[in-house]
Amino acid sequence: MTKPLPREFQIALTADFYDDDGQPKFDEFGLNVFEGHEHIRVTRFAEHCPEISSQQLADSAGVIVLTARVTAATLTGSDDFLAVGRFGVGYDTVDVDACTDHDVLAMITVGAVDRPVAEATVGWMIALSHHMLTKDRLVRTGQWDERTRYMGCELRGRVLGVVGLGGIGKTLVSLLQGFGMQQPVVFDPFVSADVVASVGARSVDLEELLSTADFVSIHCPLNEHTRGLIGSAEINRMKSNAYILNTARGGIVDEQALFEALQCSRIAGAALDCFENEPVTEPHPFGELENVILAPHSIAWTEELFRDIGRTACQSMLDLSNGKRAHGVLNPELFERISFRTKWSRIVGIPVGDLE
Numbered sequence: 001m002t003k004p005l006p007r008e009f010q011i012a013l014t015a016d017f018y019d020d021d022g023q024p025k026f027d028e029f030g031l032n033v034f035e036g037h038e039h040i041r042v043t044r045f046a047e048h049c050p051e052i053s054s055q056q057l058a059d060s061a062g063v064i065v066l067t068a069r070v071t072a073a074t075l076t077g078s079d080d081f082l083a084v085g086r087f088g089v090g091y092d093t094v095d096v097d098a099c100t101d102h103d104v105l106a107m108i109t110v111g112a113v114d115r116p117v118a119e120a121t122v123g124w125m126i127a128l129s130h131h132m133l134t135k136d137r138l139v140r141t142g143q144w145d146e147r148t149r150y151m152g153c154e155l156r157g158r159v160l161g162v163v164g165l166g167g168i169g170k171t172l173v174s175l176l177q178g179f180g181m182q183q184p185v186v187f188d189p190f191v192s193a194d195v196v197a198s199v200g201a202r203s204v205d206l207e208e209l210l211s212t213a214d215f216v217s218i219h220c221p222l223n224e225h226t227r228g229l230i231g232s233a234e235i236n237r238m239k240s241n242a243y244i245l246n247t248a249r250g251g252i253v254d255e256q257a258l259f260e261a262l263q264c265s266r267i268a269g270a271a272l273d274c275f276e277n278e279p280v281t282e283p284h285p286f287g288e289l290e291n292v293i294l295a296p297h298s299i300a301w302t303e304e305l306f307r308d309i310g311r312t313a314c315q316s317m318l319d320l321s322n323g324k325r326a327h328g329v330l331n332p333e334l335f336e337r338i339s340f341r342t343k344w345s346r347i348v349g350i351p352v353g354d355l356e
Contacts, residue, residue, distance in 0.1 A: 006039045006321050006322055006323065006348045006349055006350060007039065007347070007348055007349035008039050008040075008041055009039055009040055009041070009061050009062070009317075009320075009321035009347070009348060010041045010042075010043060010059055010060045010061055010062075011034075011040065011041070011042050011043070011060065011061065011062045011063070011064065011314075011317050012042075012043050012044060012045060012056070012057070012060040012062070012063045012064070013042065013043070013044040013045070013063070013064050013066075014044075014045050014048065014052070014063065014064070014065050014066050014067070014068050015044060015045040015046065015047050015048035016048045016066045016067050016068065017029065017044065017064075017066055018044060026306045026310075027303060027306075028303070028306060028307045028310065029087075029306045029307070029309070029310030030306075030307065030309070030310020030311040030312070030313060030314040030315075031310065031314060032311075033310075033311050033314035033315050033318055034314060034318060037318060037321075039321060040317075040318065040321060043060065048068065049068060050068060050069060051068060051069045051070075051071055051073070051074065052065070052068045052069065052070055052071075052074045053073075053074065054073065054074055054075065054076040054077050054078070057074065057075075057078065057081050059080075060081065061080070061081065061082045061083070061320075061321070061347050061348075062081075062082055062083040062084070062085060062317045062320065062321075063081075063083075063084055063085065064085040064087055064313050064314070064317065065084060065085065065086055065087060065093075065094070066087045067093070068093070069093045069094070070084050070093065070094045070095060070098075070099070070106075071095050071098060072095055072098035072101075072102075074095075074098075075098055075099065075102040075104055078102045078103075078104055079343070080343075080347060081102075081104060082104065082105060082320060082343065082344060082347050083104060083105040083106075083107060083316075083317065083320055083326070084099060084104060084105070084106050084107065085107045085109075085313045085316055085317055086106070086107065086108045086109070086313075087109065087309055087310070087313055088108065088109060088112075088113060088309060089108045089109060089110060089112075089113050089166075089167075089168075090108075090221060090222070090248070090249055091106065091108055091221070091330060092221065092222040092223065092249060094106050094330075096330050096331055099330075099331060100331045100333070100334065103334060103337065103339050103340040103343050105320070105326065105329050105330075105331060105334055105340075106329070106330040106331055107313070107316050107326055107327075107328045107329050107330065108328045108330060109308075109309045109312035109313050109316075109328055110167065110312070110327065110328040111167055111312070112305070112308040112309040112311075112312045113167075113168065113300065113305060113308075113309065114167040114168050114170070114171040115171055115304075116300040116301075116302050116304060116305040117168045117171075117172075117219075117247050117299075117300040118168055118169075118171035118172040118174075118175050119175065119300070120247065120273075120299045120300040121168075121172055121217055121245055121247055122172070122175055122176060124245055124271040124293060124299070125155060125215050125217075125243070125245065125271075126155065127271070127293060128243045128245075128268070128269045128270075128271055128293060129152055129153045129154070129155065129158075129243070130152035130153075131150040131152050133290075133293060134150050134290055135147065135150060138150075153241075154179075155176070155179040155180070155181055156179060156180040156181065157180065157181065157182060158181050158182065158214035158215065159181065159182045159183075159184065159185060159212055159213050159214050159215070160172070160173070160176060160181055160184040160185070160213060160214070160215050160217065161184070161185050161186075161187070161209040161210070161212065161213025161214075161215065161216045161217065162184060162185070162186045162187070162188075162201070162217055162219060163186075163187050163188070163206070163209065163216065163217065163218045163219060163220055163229070163230075164187075164188055164218065164219040164220030164221070164248065165186045165188040165191045165195070165196060165199070165201070165219070166219060166220075168219045168247075169186070169188075169217075169219040170199050172217060172219070173199050173200065173201055174199070177200070183200065183201060183202055184200070184201040184202070185201065185202050185203075185204045185208065185209050185212055185213060186201045186202065186203055186204065186209070187203075187204060187205060187206045187209045188203075188220070191203075206229075206234065207234075207237060210234055210235075210237040210238050211237045211238070211239070213238075213239075213242060214239065214241065214242050214243070215242065215243050215244075215245065216230075216238065216242060216243070216244045216245070217244075217245045217247075218230070218244070218245065218246040218247065218248045218252055218253065219247070219248055220248055220252065221248070221249065222248065222249035222250075222251050222252055226252050227251050227252065228251070228252075228254055229252050229253070230244070230252060230253040230254065230257075230258075231254040231257050232254065232257035232260075232261075235254075235257055235258060235261045235266065235267065236261075236266070238266075238267050239267070240265070240266065240267060240268070241267075241268045242267050242268060243267065243268050243269045243270060243271070244258070244267065244270045244271075245270065245271045245272075246270070246271070246272050246273065246274055247273045247274065247299060247300065248274065249274050250274040250275040250276040250277070250278065251276050253272075255275065255276050255286075258270060259285055259286060259289075262286075262289050262291055262292060263289060265291070268291065269291035269292060269293075270286075270291070270292050270293075271292070271293040271294075271295075271299075272286060272292065272293070272294055272295070273294075273295045273296075273297055273298070273299040273300075274297050275297075278297060279296070279297075280296065312327065312328065315327070316328060316329075320344070320348070321348055322348070322350075323344075323345075323348055323350040323354060323355045323356055324355075324356045325356055341355060
């Protein structure tokens, strides 16, 4: 028996993918995945709202979200809405429990960010330890003879400490293998010591990592367990010549405690891509410090990153539209729930028994 063709499947993009003139801000973010699939219809929100409203979801089966929040209120009246696709791997802006309660899949782009974030982290490690920003400033301001005050250090012989051994952390460990560093240490209570050992690292508790590592690199999600994970007491355990790098989420590191430690050179420096309150639209206090590198939550943004995230997010939506289980689902238990399968079947026009 021939499998029925899927019904029209409308996918909305949040408005922040586009500029004020309605033109895409990015050269490629995966929409070519939908080419040749006539049942897919792509639309975009007319305006950007910090929190997606239920009205914006009207007529769409799925939405791909860049920065907007998805809350329980967003999903009010979501009987004909199937999936939220977060453009990235962080999902603190998506209420996953609310999605589950409303029979809505919450998806992230697992694997698509691993290389660019890890590569940017390596770049920051080198920039910090070689005082690259300061040395650039010396030339720009005619302070050539000040260079003797800024002797750097190599990665060779240093210890990397990874907080959160997901795909990014594993890739970071792999990329650094050629730099002659000592064995990395990892703190991740959700990953077994055997898995940590399989990437050539050693599993330790947070206290040992902080007191051992020359570079503390944050790669865990922001949740109720990790908010404020690195505070004043934790920073005080770090070596005076150590650096902290956060490419994960603001709120994991206590900003005030970090600022005070950096201001008095309690630790050597920091590189921060994320902040407790974003966007940062006024000069940030960290900008007053010379031993800090800052980026507007985009240090890993590359053409390859957006291409790969976009293709992953779009492929997940395409799979759902064809009655197939998607990649990167945060609440996969829905695939076994009768109410969700019934809704999925109705939206895509494929019998429940034919859903994969």
